[in-house]
Amino acid sequence: MLAHKSLNLNNVADQFAISRPAISKHMKILTECGLVTITQQGRERYCHADFGKLKQVADWTARYQKFWTTKLDALGNFLEKEKQQDQQK
Structure with missing residues (x-):
């Protein structure tokens, strides 16, 4: 999903049948691995793929x-x- 456009965490979570805390945990791991960057834009946090x-x-x-x-x-x-x-x- 993130390969084509940046999404906020809620948009990412809406694509999966798991809890938002689980999504946050996965995103944290992807961020730690350097595969995803998260930027704050106002109240929203946007996820970007880093290839x-x-x-x-x-x-x-x-x-x-x-x-x-x-x-x-x-x-x-x-x-x-x-x-x-x-x-x-």
Whole structure:
């Protein structure tokens, strides 16, 4: 929701079937992680998505993508050979 526009906490809470305190707790965690920033505008608090941290996660996982792809492909090949050998018995 926050990827497209900033919303106040009440608008965010209205989208979920959980309590407002639960929404506040989740937003606090997202804020602590740097994924959401909250700004005060008058009496309202607006939530904004901050995609900088997600880019860091994407960059980190991209480093390991080739490694895990190679390992999982090797596992798939091994399992396929085992299956063929079992069928030949």
